[in-house]
Amino acid sequence: MADPLKIGIAGLGTVGASTIRLLDRRANALAASCGRGVTVTAVSARSRTRDRGLPMERFRWFDDPIALARDPGIDVFVELMGGEEGAAHEAVKAALDAGKPVVTANKALLARHGVDLARRAEKAGVALNFEAAVAGGVPIIKTLREALIGNNIDRVYGILNGTCNYILTKMEAEGLSFDACLKEAQRLGYAEADPTFDIGGFDTAHKLALLTSLAFGTQVNAEAIHVEGIERITTEDLLAADELGYRVKLLGVATRSEAGVEQRVHPTMVPKSTPIAQVDGVTNAVAIDADAVPELTLVGPGAGGEATASAVVGDIADIARGQAGAPFGRKTGDLEPLPAAAMQAHKGGYYVRLSVADRPGAAAGIATRMAERGISLESIVQKHRGGKVYGGDDPSKVAGAVPVILITYATTEADIRGAVDAMVSDGYIVETPQLIRIERE
């Protein structure tokens, strides 16, 4: 049997500590699977003295993760510090430039510097693995990079952020407001004190950028993603979705068509019958439409120390077995520049919730604005006339207003936005309209 593979880990938070524990627990199985042992020999973290529930004296300690990354005593550098710049970035570059394979869970780093880092890995002929960066314990990177290589992929989409899915699930199940559910998520540790990164859709966008590259063979381009968060979703929207046969999920969606590659993150109505609609709480799910495998869905834990560590260990094992596929599935020179499709050209159905002034001509005015843009309606629901409007952003404005919900057939983003803007200009609409895109199977 070959010498054990010597691992250096930078970052000993929940994921780092869990990685050490899994490597211990599965030492025999790893050796049997990889034909060589895997052993952590050196670590780096912010605090040397913090109690991690692990005997630390068996590891060489580095105050500086960059020094660890370059250390000749390690064979693989595992980056679990996080952050798209600074120490994590420098350390990963240092490891690759020193010819060491890298495993990282850092989606922000890869979303920003993925192609450059892949180029460095390629130059050194080493692996840059990042299964843990997307959907935690769900092996979506390996599936796209290896298993589905026989397929042209048309679409990849998923629930990639457990915080958002937890909040939406709880709002729906208990009829509570967004703010109340966010507070509960924070109390349970599912949301950060500053939750913007999760609820604003930015975390999902970073993950989507990586999936897009792998699915379509394009350069990672997170800048091109249209991002909306879940802050404006109300319980009224969730109730209406339920009545109409949908559920609302924050999705990251990437599609390829003649218009180019569309990447978007936003609250989305999905038909209840789809596997993705049935994913609740902090669970993640990714669905792939491929030409030979028409719909493949992977569902599992998207976060948590152990689930994420499972992905890290899988990546380490691939390196121990000698696997070193290209980080984004092909040489960086073969990755095409992303032909970004304009969001205004997006085609699909829309849910539109309007607070309409309760006066003559309003309904006709709305219908006219839709017709002008050639938008057909699949359903119109007008609720409790003159009653209470749930979730309005300014209750003082909506006294006497009538909530109207429209579901459109496929139209374009430009047309629906144009029609709704015209209605607002006409003065019929007394609240900021709510638009939610519909994603069909």
Place this chain on the structure above:
Amino acid sequence: MADPLKIGIAGLGTVGASTIRLLDRRANALAASCGRGVTVTAVSARSRTRDRGLPMERFRWFDDPIALARDPGIDVFVELMGGEEGAAHEAVKAALDAGKPVVTANKALLARHGVDLARRAEKAGVALNFEAAVAGGVPIIKTLREALIGNNIDRVYGILNGTCNYILTKMEAEGLSFDACLKEAQRLGYAEADPTFDIGGFDTAHKLALLTSLAFGTQVNAEAIHVEGIERITTEDLLAADELGYRVKLLGVATRSEAGVEQRVHPTMVPKSTPIAQVDGVTNAVAIDADAVPELTLVGPGAGGEATASAVVGDIADIARGQAGAPFGRKTGDLEPLPAAAMQAHKGGYYVRLSVADRPGAAAGIATRMAERGISLESIVQKHRGGKVYGGDDPSKVAGAVPVILITYATTEADIRGAVDAMVSDGYIVETPQLIRIERE
């Protein structure tokens, strides 16, 4: 770039022809991913003249698949003939013994000869890949063999046969009998003229045997599997399941406990809320309970030429990249003999449907027999007294009988069988009792 990898394919049915088409369609992506081209150079099939919608003159033709397997002009042998003995078996052995990696979709062959073939692959230092053998386009083999290596796995279970799932889904949705739905499945090409292999659970058992080995690091042992088919499921069972919050699926289930490894294939009641309960039609699904990844579910097309060919192409690409992990995740010498747990020791809840003679003392007699064995009941449903009994196997016997449905808390197979046998001996039961095991999350 290295020389193209030369592929020989034996078996040109739907999957074989689709494999050739996918390799053509994705030639550039494959070369980019693998660092070398992949090209089919030789084929073998029963009929040389059959029109497969493909130009065949570019391939060298072999009447004898074993000669193809040994041919020095090919680098990889792809076996898509099927059959657990005969030509497929001989050809795969010949290829491995000649030092050629093998890709196969043949679950029957692997369920019977898996360990021997893995040993030959190991001796030659080549790959034996079989992603296509289980759940078609769903990458469950790669997930167990590589992605989840950091986990101890406690259970793997799934819907592995599209024919059975189609029939059960249709019976449930349309209230049609098993026989009617089987005929429809045959008409649509989802079931064979002789459907025994599918509906009897044997196909599921072959696939389960492979998953068990990969999940638990044990030798493949299909002989140890307890197998029941779906032939005795009635619409009454499906209706009762629905009312009680369950759906009925033919599952393959493998669990590991102190008692050993339990492998079983049978109709199973699963709570409606589980992802696996929501899988309809010919779709397959596999769920894995692992210690770091508590529940991971993969859902996708389990059959069909293109979906299965996608798995074959993924396996070929892994070989082209130089990956050659052990077929069952570790060296054959490290695979433990399967410590088979006795089916009588199985613990779980049961659904019991009885046709009870409508006479004094029957209910007390049944309750006594359950109590004697220490079996607690979660629910008891007694339906339309004296009415028609659906799904009875002998209508003449059940006039005046009362259908009674019991759901038990966890008990053992030995106890529930003992209790039901005693009831039958007591003379209260007028039809063969129906027992369906319950699988909880």
